[in-house]
Amino acid sequence: xxxxxxxxxxxxxxxxxxxxxxxxxxxxxxxxxxxxxxxxxxxxxxxxxxxxxxxxxxxxxxxxxxxxxxxxxxxxxxxxxxxxxxxxxxxxxxxxxxxxxxxxxxxxxxxxxxxxxxxxxxxxxxxxxxx
Numbered sequence: 001x002x003x004x005x006x007x008x009x010x011x012x013x014x015x016x017x018x019x020x021x022x023x024x025x026x027x028x029x030x031x032x033x034x035x036x037x038x039x040x041x042x043x044x045x046x047x048x049x050x051x052x053x054x055x056x057x058x059x060x061x062x063x064x065x066x067x068x069x070x071x072x073x074x075x076x077x078x079x080x081x082x083x084x085x086x087x088x089x090x091x092x093x094x095x096x097x098x099x100x101x102x103x104x105x106x107x108x109x110x111x112x113x114x115x116x117x118x119x120x121x122x123x124x125x126x127x128x129x130x131x
Contacts, residue, residue, distance in 0.1 A: 035059050037113050037120040040095070045125040048106045052079075052124060054098040056113050064094025068115045072098040075121055077109035 040055040054072060058065045073085035081100050088096040096113075103109060103126040112121050 035061050036118055037115070039113075039120075039122050042124060045127045046103075047129045048103055048126050049129050051099065052101040052103060052126075054101065054111060054113070054122070054124070056096050056098075058090050058094045058096060058115055058118075060117075064090070064092070065115070066090055066092045066094060068094075068096070070096035071112075071114050072101070073112050073114075074101070075110040075112045077124075078104040078107050079109035079111075079124070079126070080104065
């Protein structure tokens with residue numbers, strides 16, 4: 001009897017055009033970029049005296065933000081930019097780069113990365129050249 005009721009229920013659903021669609025859950029291995037400012041580089045400490053390259057990806061929801069002015073400035077620590085700050089414009093992939101940061105000594109330099117609508121701070125670790 002239960003099978004008959006279940007069969008009738010399925011027949012009624014299919015007859016009304018209701019499709020039974022399985023739920024698809026994305027695999028945890030699939031990565032998606034988050035909105036906001038993501039630091040691409042550096043991904044570890046930098047030796048004192050080496051070039052300090054900061055690469056940031058700027059995103060809004062699910063897409064990169066192209067043609068956005070990005071400002072890099074030192075908030076704290078023994079570092080500076082010539083002229084006090086640096087600006088770059090994001091490319092079509094939402095990437096902006098800073099190459100002008102100069103460390104005055106080993107330690108942590110906190111840099112603010114900002115656009116017109118969002119900002120974040122990143123700590124850059126500068127180590128002794130002999131470490």
